Amino acid sequence: MFKKGVFDRQKRNRLEDYYKILGTTAKAGPEKIKERYFEKVRAFPPETHPEEFQQIRKAYETLKNPDERRKYDVLRKFGPKIEKEMNNAMIQVMTGDDKRAHQTLSKIIEMDPDNIQGYLIKAELYLAQGKLTDFEKYFQKAIEKLNPEDCEDFSFLKLKLLVDHGFLEVALKEMIRSKVQYPASTTQFDQIAIPIYKGLRDYENLWQVTSKLVPPIKESEPDHIYLMIDWLIAGLELEKKTEINHIISRMKKLLRLIEDQEEQAYLTSVFVDEYGAYHDAGRFEDAMAFIELALFIDKNDRDLQALKKELVPLVALDSGIRRLDRDCYLIPYVKVVALKHFYESCDVEPEEGFSEDYYQTIAEYKDCNEEIAWAIMQIKKRYPAVYKAFQSEWETLFAKHTAGLNREAKRSLR
Incomplete structure (x- = not known):
């Protein structure tokens, strides 16, 4: 029988003592654990003791599985210490103390060889240092600890890490490989391809991907505006004059649906950033496209009006220079x-x-x-x-x- 209040005490503990819940010890074999489980179920049937029954069932489901039991035993033995060391590792990563962070993570992995998070953080540390071989090594170690059904999600994670750290050519090869391995997720991989093609200035492929991902007008939603921004950039880079007007027209239709002021302010900042990039490159005609989109959100913004006024003669000059260069x-x-x-x-x-x-x-x-x-x-x-x-x-x-x-x-x- 459970002593009074045992389940209340378990609620307050960070890690429940499954052996104690089943009335056995960590040395008990599978048969003994199974025997104790049935004894507890008879004593605490779900009809009259639903809460206690759920605790018993949870304990048994963990301890009957050798892999889950091994992981539980590690947490039971080293849990608080691992948590403390993981906190130390995160602080070391955030303060740029990579050497100590690697040492701490190695200690965590030694205590818990199945600690996927430890492998992943260590892998990303190596990636930040430009050590691709070590990144691959530790990322692969993390994948080896996964269930097969989780591997696809980790492919997306790997691509994101490579993109975030600027390894775009490596990310491109990884993306092509992943699309072959997971053909059912081609659309999701195409979405990841956008920052890769954009960063590599491969505007032809950026155009192909964005054109494919943008839904029909009737199915478009406000969130698609960000996809259309990349579509517009590809069009500008490839000088697709007719298509550019069509894209801008569709973008304005979506902008009418965005009523949240914070979202409007954020989009305005995105448009102004793109304006700045094209302005600094002397591409004033393209810069004007983004200023006009920003003004479409707030036509009374005086700062935007001033930018447009300044752009008008520059756009005429830019257009003339482009035509002259092709003459x-x-x-x-x-x-x-x-x-x-x-x-x-x-x-x-x-x-x-x-x-x-x-x-x-x-x-x-x-x-x-x-x-x-x-x-x-x-x-x-x-x-x-x-x-x-x-x-x-x-x-x-x-x-x-x-x-x-x-x-x-x-x-x-x-």
Whole structure:
């Protein structure tokens, strides 16, 4: 028989003493545990003692299973110490004391070889240190302790850790492997693929994945706005003009459904962040798309209105520069000159290799005075925003390259 209050005392304990509940000891074999279980059930049937019966059943379910009993025995013997050491390990991780954290986690694993959390924290520590081999080793040790049905969830966890720590190429290979291993979860893996493709600037695949994941208009919900942001970014990077207008239109429809002010404020901050990234890159036309989305949330926001006002002339210049750069009738000389003025005036970092291309092109065309003068005249006629932005520079350049031309040559430029 249980002594009075035994179950009340068990409630207050962090770890229940299952051996005591069944009236046996830790040395008891499976048959003795089974025998004691039936004795307790007869003494505390569920009809009259439902609470006591649940405790007895829980104790027996744990102790009859060899694996569960082994885990329980470890917790019973080292539980408080493991909990204390785990707290120490977390403090060491948060304070950046990786060396002591590794030592503490090793101690935890030694006490409890099935401590999955210990392996995982140790694995992530190695990942933060850039030690991929050690990360794989300890993550695999954690997986070996899992039930087979939990392995798929750990595949998602592994991908998230790799992405969070910037190992995008490794994450991409892992994602491809996981999609083959778990074909039923392709959609979930595609969702993880978004930050991978975005981080690797693989906008073609980002476009394919986001286009596939965005639901039909009738099935769209407010939360899909974040997926559409990545869809829009892919479209902007790939210059899909027609599709961009369609995406923005759909995004505005979803924004109308978001009434929570905190959510609106957060989305505004996301749009402004994207605006800043494109603005700093000198991509003012793309930056405008995000400012207009932010203003769609709050059209009376004066700060946003000021940003848009500042952007308007820059968008015209950006658009002109883009069209000019694609103009097959203009010689490369005026294109690189226009780009150089654009980068310098807007304080934009030039594209990689631009400086070399610039000086090489200038050298190649240094004696092509008539061609350069004609191209400048074309810019004045067909790209007024570009000409007006750098008018004094164009006039100086025109004067330089027409100084040696005869009257007939100058007349032909008009």
